[in-house]
Amino acid sequence: MFRQSSWDEPVIFTLGRPGRRGHILPEVEETVKEVVGDLGGLIPENMRRKNPPKLPELSEPEVVRHFIRLSEMNYGVDSGLYPLGSCTMKYNPKINEELADSPKLGMLHPYQDERTVQGVLEILYRLERWLAEITGMAEVCLQPAAGAHGEFLGALLMRAYHNHNGELSQRRDMLIPDSAHGTNPASAAMAGFNVVVIPTGEDGCVDVEALKAAVSEKTAGLMLTNPNTLGIFEKNIDEIAKIVHEAGGLLYYDGANLNPILCKVRPGDMGFDIVHINIHKTFGTPHGGGGPGAGPVGVKEELAKFLPVPRIVFDGKRYRLDYERPHSIGKIRSFYGNVAVLLKAYIYILSLGFEGLREVAEVSVLNANYVLHKLRGVEGLTLPYGEKTPRKHECVFSAKPLKTKTGVSALNIAKRLLDYGVHAPTIYFPLIVEEALMIEPTETFEKEELDRFVEAVRKICSEAQTSPEKVLKAPYNTAVQRLNEVKASHPQNMTLSWRMHLKKRAATNP
Amino acid sequence: MAKRCHPYIPNSQLQTKKEMMLEIGIKSIDELYADIPEKYFLKKPLDVPKGSTELEVKRHIEALLSKNKACADMPIFLGAGCWPHYVPAVVREIVQRSEFLTSYTPYQAEVSQGMLQALFEYQSMICELTAMDVANCSMYDWASALGEAARMASRITRRAEILVPKITHPERRATLQVYAEPAGVNVKEVEYDRETGQLNLNDLENKISKETAAVYVENPSYLGFIEAQVDEISRIAHAHGALFVVGVDPTSLGVLKPPGEYGADIVVGEGQPLGNPMNYGGPLLGIFACRDDPNMIRQMPGRIIGLTTTVDGGRQGFCMALQTREQHIRREKATSNICSNEALCAVAAAVYLALLGPEGLRELGETIMYKANYAMRLLSKIDGLKAPVFKAPHFKEFTVNFEDAGLRVSEVHDALLQRGIHGGKDVSKEFPELGETALYCVTEIHAESEIRLLAEALAEVVSAGRRRHV
Ligand SMILES: Cc1ncc(COP(=O)(O)O)c(C=O)c1O
Numbered sequence: 001m002f003r004q005s006s007w008d009e010p011v012i013f014t015l016g017r018p019g020r021r022g023h024i025l026p027e028v029e030e031t032v033k034e035v036v037g038d039l040g041g042l043i044p045e046n047m048r049r050k051n052p053p054k055l056p057e058l059s060e061p062e063v064v065r066h067f068i069r070l071s072e073m074n075y076g077v078d079s080g081l082y083p084l085g086s087c088t089m090k091y092n093p094k095i096n097e098e099l100a101d102s103p104k105l106g107m108l109h110p111y112q113d114e115r116t117v118q119g120v121l122e123i124l125y126r127l128e129r130w131l132a133e134i135t136g137m138a139e140v141c142l143q144p145a146a147g148a149h150g151e152f153l154g155a156l157l158m159r160a161y162h163n164h165n166g167e168l169s170q171r172r173d174m175l176i177p178d179s180a181h182g183t184n185p186a187s188a189a190m191a192g193f194n195v196v197v198i199p200t201g202e203d204g205c206v207d208v209e210a211l212k213a214a215v216s217e218k219t220a221g222l223m224l225t226n227p228n229t230l231g232i233f234e235k236n237i238d239e240i241a242k243i244v245h246e247a248g249g250l251l252y253y254d255g256a257n258l259n260p261i262l263c264k265v266r267p268g269d270m271g272f273d274i275v276h277i278n279i280h281k282t283f284g285t286p287h288g289g290g291g292p293g294a295g296p297v298g299v300k301e302e303l304a305k306f307l308p309v310p311r312i313v314f315d316g317k318r319y320r321l322d323y324e325r326p327h328s329i330g331k332i333r334s335f336y337g338n339v340a341v342l343l344k345a346y347i348y349i350l351s352l353g354f355e356g357l358r359e360v361a362e363v364s365v366l367n368a369n370y371v372l373h374k375l376r377g378v379e380g381l382t383l384p385y386g387e388k389t390p391r392k393h394e395c396v397f398s399a400k401p402l403k404t405k406t407g408v409s410a411l412n413i414a415k416r417l418l419d420y421g422v423h424a425p426t427i428y429f430p431l432i433v434e435e436a437l438m439i440e441p442t443e444t445f446e447k448e449e450l451d452r453f454v455e456a457v458r459k460i461c462s463e464a465q466t467s468p469e470k471v472l473k474a475p476y477n478t479a480v481q482r483l484n485e486v487k488a489s490h491p492q493n494m495t496l497s498w499r500m501h502l503k504k505r506a507a508t509n510p
Numbered sequence: 511m512a513k514r515c516h517p518y519i520p521n522s523q524l525q526t527k528k529e530m531m532l533e534i535g536i537k538s539i540d541e542l543y544a545d546i547p548e549k550y551f552l553k554k555p556l557d558v559p560k561g562s563t564e565l566e567v568k569r570h571i572e573a574l575l576s577k578n579k580a581c582a583d584m585p586i587f588l589g590a591g592c593w594p595h596y597v598p599a600v601v602r603e604i605v606q607r608s609e610f611l612t613s614y615t616p617y618q619a620e621v622s623q624g625m626l627q628a629l630f631e632y633q634s635m636i637c638e639l640t641a642m643d644v645a646n647c648s649m650y651d652w653a654s655a656l657g658e659a660a661r662m663a664s665r666i667t668r669r670a671e672i673l674v675p676k677i678t679h680p681e682r683r684a685t686l687q688v689y690a691e692p693a694g695v696n697v698k699e700v701e702y703d704r705e706t707g708q709l710n711l712n713d714l715e716n717k718i719s720k721e722t723a724a725v726y727v728e729n730p731s732y733l734g735f736i737e738a739q740v741d742e743i744s745r746i747a748h749a750h751g752a753l754f755v756v757g758v759d760p761t762s763l764g765v766l767k768p769p770g771e772y773g774a775d776i777v778v779g780e781g782q783p784l785g786n787p788m789n790y791g792g793p794l795l796g797i798f799a800c801r802d803d804p805n806m807i808r809q810m811p812g813r814i815i816g817l818t819t820t821v822d823g824g825r826q827g828f829c830m831a832l833q834t835r836e837q838h839i840r841r842e843k844a845t846s847n848i849c850s851n852e853a854l855c856a857v858a859a860a861v862y863l864a865l866l867g868p869e870g871l872r873e874l875g876e877t878i879m880y881k882a883n884y885a886m887r888l889l890s891k892i893d894g895l896k897a898p899v900f901k902a903p904h905f906k907e908f909t910v911n912f913e914d915a916g917l918r919v920s921e922v923h924d925a926l927l928q929r930g931i932h933g934g935k936d937v938s939k940e941f942p943e944l945g946e947t948a949l950y951c952v953t954e955i956h957a958e959s960e961i962r963l964l965a966e967a968l969a970e971v972v973s974a975g976r977r978r979h980v
Contacts, residue, residue, distance in 0.1 A: 110791030335791025353561025
């Protein structure tokens with residue numbers, strides 16, 4: 001049986017003792033001190049820190065044990081199945097970590113002379129070419145730090161494009177399906193567009209008639225995920241692209257779901273003008289508990305001139321950073337991207353190669369359909385939309401019947417699954433499926449692990465029928481039992497830092 | 511490759527695949543792709559690599575990386591938003607723990623307490639450093655954090671303008687512009703004093719108005735000097751109903767007064783120097799903090815971890831708080847689109863700060879100041895060099911002007927590189943009014959001997975230049 005470590009590990013501010021140190025710096029050389037003299041005079045009186053920051057004071061082993069204990073209360077892909085739909089939680093190859101940890105990258109400064117950074121520029125340049133080839137785009141910009149950052153850049157590129165054509169004031173509408181991830185509408189709004197929601201049809205695909213009715217001379221573009229968040233391929237993509245393009249809009253591809261079509265079909269060939277890639281999903285780089293990832297953006301030829309500066313260029317001999325791009329939108333961050341993450345993606349592509357990436361796609365689809373097949377017919381679960389349509393990388397079940405009958409919701413299933421030593425699927429997304437359980441096994445888990453998962457879901461659904469209260473109170477085997485998430489956001493209890501905690505405590509027992 | 515079972519893909523083993531297909535009732539995986547229109551399928555292989563073994567990959571990557579010249583190959587005196595600092599071994603050990611490294615955003619709190627607590631501790635330490643009350647668990651970097659701060663200030667004040675010092679990092683300035691423009695927020699520059707670099711308060715008074723959502727300053731500034739008029743700037747901003755936004759290099763906060771003590775409403779900054787390698791400029795770690803004011807907290811971008819208890823109240827725990835601000839719930843009305851952020855870099859920062867503690871952080875600040883000032887003293891002794899350009903105290907970066915030596919920054923740079931030293935960043939084009947000027951950075955990693963080497967090399971370059979020009 002699974003039991004997660006459950007340390008009674010206090011918040012670090014209550015550990016240690018004054019005077020302990022976890023790290024000491026080299027002594028400043030005497031010559032330096034002699035030349036500089038008293039430091040006191042170097043900082044204006046009003047700018048000196050008088051109250052030292054109230055950081056904890058711990059020795060090195062105390063720091064290590066504290067964070068190791070915390071890590072033992074965390075579940076990662078290396079712990080077991082992590083079928084978090086839309087997140088593509090696949091195995092992160094160890095060699096990638098080892099190689100990316102090199103001081104030849106770590107201690108490389110972004111403003112170094114180009115002659116001293118040819119190795120890293122070569123890696124980045126080639127990675128751009130490979131990603132362009134894989135997505136079917138003309139050029140790729142590696143700068144965005146995550147998928148949503150890429151979306152924001154994509155929307156800004158649309159803005160630049162329409163502005164260039166003198167149509168920005170008119171093209172204010174961004175069309176987004178109701179199945180889309182929250183970052184799509186949020187990114188579009190951040191770039192100044194109005195969001196127009198397009199409904200999904202019975203078949204789980206964009207309702208083409210509704211799309212036709214929604215497009216107009218106001219359309220800036222359409223943001224689409226394909227395969228979509230139901231795991232279904234938008235089979236009408238040809239027509240969709242025509243409709244949007246004929247209205248003068250651009251087609252944006254949310255690459256969160258690129259995994260199942262790698263080296264099989266390409267967004268560029270389907271008519272997409274702009275794509276982002278979630279490197280930390282498709283290309284096997286670790287999520288790090290919420291980043292850092294990377295969200296490169298690919299574009300068709302006519303949009304390339306708007307990409308952020310600098311562009312990496314190669315004259316056949318040397319790699320160079322080119323800032324002379326008069327049409328560029330400018331910068332969306334400092335420097336050139338999350339290079340350490342991008343290096344891991346480079347290694348990933350190098351390791352797998354064309355055939356390997358195609359195998360990644362196919363097995364991710366096989367695994368998703370296998371799980372779908374084994375869960376079909378479990379009492380309490382249904383498979384909304386396109387009952388007969390094969391899924392790609394993920395499948396979305398609804399636990400609505402189970403909830404109606406037993407009171408056990410998708411959330412409760414998720415929590416109970418944790419007791420079995422598997423991570424929960426994504427829940428309540430996409431919004432168009434009630435009580436959604438969004439399951440993405442990825443290609444890196446073996447059949448036996450998938451069987452274990454299926455068995456756990458079956459058991460929980462039957463437990464819901466016989467002893468629902470047991471499921472409702474789950475989890476039991478995790479570091480802590482069910483947490484009160486509402487309390488964390490309630491104005492009265494809201495404690496977002498140790499400082500706020502101390503302030504609250506002082507106020508209640510003066 | 512596909513014929514063999516790939517090491518990362520267990521079910522690529524033929525028998526497993528067959529069993530699974532049999533179970534599903536298909537004869538070929540192609541059937542699962544049957545709904546994709548035929549015309550889209552690739553007709554020929556793509557121009558990508560063929561696939562390699564681990565050993566081949568290792569050789570290839572090491573060969574490529576060896577073409578780079580990094581800090582171990584030559585002393586590098588670059589800063590400007592990404593700084594060389596020592597990363598203690600403990601930090602690397604913790605962030606490589608696969609339970610942290612390979613986890614997703616902690617949506618399932620009960621099984622992710624470790625990450626949640628580590629991020630809560632990061633937030634809390636940032637609050638202590640900056641003397642603010644609330645910090646989020648990271649933005650992409652300082653530049654995008656500044657962009658988000660401008661938008662947040664505009665939402666709070668319902669005004670549409672931010673005033674920034676003319677001496678702001680050009681990449682941050684450009685990013686701010688790109689974030690602000692779609693929200694209808696104008697960015698205006700405030701002049702600086704040519705002698706001291708300090709913000710020109712008259713110009714600030716002239717430009718600030720009822721339209722001003724925020725006044726922004728950086729401390730230390732982009733060009734390394736300390737902006738000492740912060741109390742006055744804060745007063746002016748607040749007197750006009752604007753918010754005061756401050757950008758920081760956190761390594762300075764063991765010795766410099768924290769922004770929370772001079773009236774900052776929002777603090778942004780770059781957390782990379784806290785335990786994160788430079789990595790050629792990314793990943794970085796955007797710091798974002800604000801005051802304990804419900805109106806501000808509600809407008810914060812990004813993930814925030816909060817303290818809570820189990821449902822039965824028996825035990826303390828952590829979970830994501832205030833998610834109703836975020837894109838997955840609020841969609842186009844969210845305070846930001848940010849989803850994945852730089853969580854693991856935040857954990858690195860927390861470990862780093864825990865190792866240093868208050869004393870270590872003060873020592874770090876003092877060591878940096880000693881060394882940077884030492885470098886300034888040595889360089890300013892060289893005939894024809896001005897270091898720093900501004901008459902003001904500096905922290906770890908400072909400007910060096912080569913006008914009086916009759917040299918261009920690019921010439922000096924080339925000559926230094928030939929001597930195995932990487933000089934500072936050329937800022938002559940960014941601030942033409944300063945003439946031939948470079949921005950140098952010195953931290954605790956620079957030994958006294960390296961600084962002396964730099965001074966000797968510069969002295970040589972200057973005198974060689976003089977002979978040439980005479
Ligand atoms: C469909 C989809 N789009 C976009 C995103 C945003 O990606 P990121 O978290 O990298 O910003 C996600 C990931 O959560 C996603 O699942």
